[in-house]
Amino acid sequence: MAKDMTLWWGSGSPPCWRVLIALEEKNLQGYNQKLLSFEKGEHKSKEVMDVNPRGQLPAFKFGDIVINESYGACFFLESKFKSQGTKLIPDCAGSDNNCALIALIMQRVFEGNTLHQKMVDVFMYNRRVPENERHESAFKRLKETLTTELQMWEGHLKKTPGGFLAGENFSMADVIVFPSVALLLRMGLSEDKYPKLAEYYKKLQGRPSVKATWPPTWKETPGQELLKDI
Amino acid sequence: MAKDMTLWWGSGSPPCWRVLIALEEKNLQGYNQKLLSFEKGEHKSKEVMDVNPRGQLPAFKFGDIVINESYGACFFLESKFKSQGTKLIPDCAGSDNNCALIALIMQRVFEGNTLHQKMVDVFMYNRRVPENERHESAFKRLKETLTTELQMWEGHLKKTPGGFLAGENFSMADVIVFPSVALLLRMGLSEDKYPKLAEYYKKLQGRPSVKATWPPTWKETPGQELLKDI
Numbered sequence: 001m002a003k004d005m006t007l008w009w010g011s012g013s014p015p016c017w018r019v020l021i022a023l024e025e026k027n028l029q030g031y032n033q034k035l036l037s038f039e040k041g042e043h044k045s046k047e048v049m050d051v052n053p054r055g056q057l058p059a060f061k062f063g064d065i066v067i068n069e070s071y072g073a074c075f076f077l078e079s080k081f082k083s084q085g086t087k088l089i090p091d092c093a094g095s096d097n098n099c100a101l102i103a104l105i106m107q108r109v110f111e112g113n114t115l116h117q118k119m120v121d122v123f124m125y126n127r128r129v130p131e132n133e134r135h136e137s138a139f140k141r142l143k144e145t146l147t148t149e150l151q152m153w154e155g156h157l158k159k160t161p162g163g164f165l166a167g168e169n170f171s172m173a174d175v176i177v178f179p180s181v182a183l184l185l186r187m188g189l190s191e192d193k194y195p196k197l198a199e200y201y202k203k204l205q206g207r208p209s210v211k212a213t214w215p216p217t218w219k220e221t222p223g224q225e226l227l228k229d230i
Numbered sequence: 231m232a233k234d235m236t237l238w239w240g241s242g243s244p245p246c247w248r249v250l251i252a253l254e255e256k257n258l259q260g261y262n263q264k265l266l267s268f269e270k271g272e273h274k275s276k277e278v279m280d281v282n283p284r285g286q287l288p289a290f291k292f293g294d295i296v297i298n299e300s301y302g303a304c305f306f307l308e309s310k311f312k313s314q315g316t317k318l319i320p321d322c323a324g325s326d327n328n329c330a331l332i333a334l335i336m337q338r339v340f341e342g343n344t345l346h347q348k349m350v351d352v353f354m355y356n357r358r359v360p361e362n363e364r365h366e367s368a369f370k371r372l373k374e375t376l377t378t379e380l381q382m383w384e385g386h387l388k389k390t391p392g393g394f395l396a397g398e399n400f401s402m403a404d405v406i407v408f409p410s411v412a413l414l415l416r417m418g419l420s421e422d423k424y425p426k427l428a429e430y431y432k433k434l435q436g437r438p439s440v441k442a443t444w445p446p447t448w449k450e451t452p453g454q455e456l457l458k459d460i
Contacts, residue, residue, distance in 0.1 A: 072336030106302030
């Protein structure tokens with residue numbers, strides 16, 4: 001199966017990293033992969049555009065099937081390889097306990113999109129907004145919005161003992177959200193102000209699927225300080 | 231089952247409407263519901279905040295289970311009531327045809343988030359950005375980004391004959407994306423410039439789950455023209 005799959009990805013991108021982790025967790029090692037450079041604009045190359053007309057990474061093919069959306073690829077892999085590797089979403093029918101767990105996983109998975117978006121809004125403000133449209137007040141507001149969001153996740157982790165986002169077991173919530181948390185820490189998030197997120201980050205760092213897919217560019221360059229004060 | 235469910239919702243909100251449609255499609259009529267007013271700030275009321283600390287609608291409870299994220303609620307309902315009502319996501323294991331279909335549904339479901347976000351970015355620019363931070367160039371850029379996105383969806387609908395977003399059958403892709411398409415048309419999107427989206431809108435309008443959940447405030451007030459020129 002794995003040899004019929006190809007993933008085009010970029011180092012340090014949470015959407016790419018999610019799919020890399022899902023592939024490891026579902027024991028799909030041996031897939032074809034192409035590590036591309038965002039800096040060189042390789043995500044806009046013809047090779048990528050032919051698979052993903054949005055010119056974004058990840059791009060993912062499985063035989064003739066194309067599924068580029070990172071959430072979609074992770075859900076697809078769980079559906080196709082339900083009983084292989086880590087069970088990322090339990091079955092619901094019949095068990096009320098599992099139903100409560102699925103609901104919690106889904107809640108965190110999709111709240112993860114909000115966390116990611118609020119983080120990206122801060123990163124992109126300086127990069128994308130033209131000089132003549134920039135306002136310190138707008139940038140400050142984006143940082144405050146991210147702070148509020150991060151405090152919510154501190155609260156989530158306090159409420160679900162077990163060390164994973166949905167309790168005692170690694171789940172789809174961790175596949176989806178961990179890469180964003182790792183990027184937040186990499187960008188200077190204070191371990192003192194966000195102790196539960198820092199603890200979660202350290203716990204997951206040692207997991208084989210996470211170690212095997214750690215962004216190669218992060219090993220070569222130091223972290224940054226953009227989020228030091230939030 | 232349905233009598234153990236409560237949905238707090240607001241009229242015309244695509245995230246709320248998704249859940250309303252999913253409940254209809256899964257034959258869960260008879261759930262408790264509270265229609266709240268965004269204008270009166272009822273989504274920030276204690277009653278809502280107790281269920282959804284984000285102070286957003288929808289808020290959704292099923293017994294003791296809380297699942298407020300609209301994508302999450304729809305996926306949860308499909309998982310819990312897999313063999314009841316419309317099958318919104320087929321089973322994959324064993325059937326290659328179904329696998330290709332699941333991949334397409336997932337691709338559209340999560341691209342739907344991008345469509346929705348780009349639409350909301352246009353709506354919110356005037357409402358949320360303070361006067362002294364506004365720039366015509368920034369607003370123009372948001373509208374151009376939405377135009378590019380809409381052209382992509384025109385292309386999607388051309389490539390998947392059958393009239394639904396993932397081909398010949400109504401699926402989770404329609405549950406998630408239709409409310410955003412309907413809101414686009416309501417806000418003045420040109421039927422001449424986007425004929426496939428307009429055709430899709432008209433086709434789905436007659437579906438019982440859509441008719442039963444049509445935003446009550448839309449019946450009382452005329453549409454708008456904000457998107458007339460995009």
